[in-house]
Amino acid sequence: MTAASCARGRCVQGAGHGVTPAGAASSASCDDSQRRRSPCGAGYDVAVTSSLPDAGRIAAVLPSATLWRSVEVIETTGSTNADLAARARAGAGEGAVLVSKEQTAGRGRLDRQWVSPPGTSISMSLLLTPQQEFPQWGWLSLLAGMAVASAVGELAGGGAPVSLKWPNDVLIRGRKVCGILSERIEHPDGARAVVGIGINVDLAADQLPVPTATSLALEGLPTDQSRIVAGVLTHFERHYRSWQLRGNLRAEYEARCASIGAELTVILDGDRRVSGTGRGVDEWGRLQVTTATGIETYPVGDVVHATLA
Template sequence: MSGLRGFTGNGPSPWTDLERPPLDAARLRRALVVPGGLWTSLEVVTETGSTNSDLAARGRAGEAEGAVLVAEEQNAGRGRLERQWSAPARSGLFLSLLLRPGPDVPTERYGWMPLLVGVAAAATLSRVAELDVGLKWPNDLQVTMDGGERKIGGILTELAGDALVPGIGINVSLRQDELPVPTAASLALAGAAVTDRDTLLRALLREFADLYEEWRQAGGDPHASGLLPAYTARCTTIGRSVRVQLPGDRELLGRAVSIDGDGRLVVRTADGTEQAVGAGDVVHVRPQPDQR
């Protein structure tokens, strides 16, 4: 599951069950696992290594689409590029979803899944928590605090046989002294109107189910489903000067100008050349003097 890099925790949290209550699994199931709906099961576990790893194994074993696995705490959570990620128990939302979009969606469009999850998460937090949440390409959730961009969560999607397993991590109640790096944040620190995790999780899964159905009915087409314009509207990377750290210790410097039809970031370099990037770490930087 994606999240904030390098966080290994700061020892046992002094928070009580009243301050960080456990999720109400039974109530969540009654609200979300309904006839004709996307979600077929919802399980909340006290602790696990990685919800993505657990659900990917179940996906490879043939479990039906629509399973949701939520952990109150992860001890081997993974972000992009195999970064380790963890957070205090019950301090956020840590979950994975089991999806089987085929045969409606061709596999070449599966790369849109983390962007779809990002749109669902950002839209939910903007509406329910009343925060202006943006998306740093490809899958970081950001808010603006103290004049800077802060990461509140992220997404990691894995292929498990013919299933897709997107994982979501959102920091909800982390305090300042529990943050891993100065560029991190939580909903509570950002002044969210709602930090009740049950409310946020119900809204997120409903929002995702609606967007996923539209995307699948459109055959995964990002234009016909409205996913491309929805993502572009929330993307904080477009229009920014960026440094993209590419595989093989390479770097690409330029201005991010668009998202293409495959979900790749299009970067225009100083000489006017445009290059589409499908994978890489993006750093927002100040414009260079000769950059257009």
């Protein structure tokens, strides 16, 4: 790990090449023009230009008064969530951001594997100390999804439909481009939360984990990873501060969530399945489904999958 330099009130760390001051582009940023084939049936190639994440470039875009006290970019790790969780247990406070260019042992919900080949995905984790009561922490994954959707929507300029699928997926044209995992970390001074975000950026069609996934490159969207990370951080902070004040962001979330108003199959532990229509989310971020017997409410921890019909 490199020593940290503080710029504009926060610490900025480069990855394996010394300290990068905020506002300066690192020589480690790698521009790589590649061609990707769309999986969406069009069969066309799109030329994309990608730049790997750089801590200085990310920090330079963030406002001077920001929640994010340190932004670190590393070359590779098993899991950014595991790394940041270890720091949280050691006493690290709110506002740390860890981004890796490669993740070899990442986890999604229910211990699903999340692995990103070098340079093809954004693997990032955020360290938070929410002041809300723990039952409200279910909102953290939803807030992260809203932040990614806002950042990707800006990249698309309104040209690609970006939506959310409860509880932790971001979709472009109905295909998954991002997954999220939030974890509670115990500490004597108070519990912390680590929010992990994985975004498919430069994955080719034959690299996608499932046929229903996509990547920013395949959608013809900009793939500047520093810009994307900065956008996610900016939007997450805005949503997070609103949530801390208001307790929930139901209207904002429901407006972007494809699960609301859709026919759903909710798969619970033991492979029990419930069919119904997505009604909304409650004040704790739990999914409400109108079924044949009435309105059922499901917390994230009880749901294996909530599929759109």
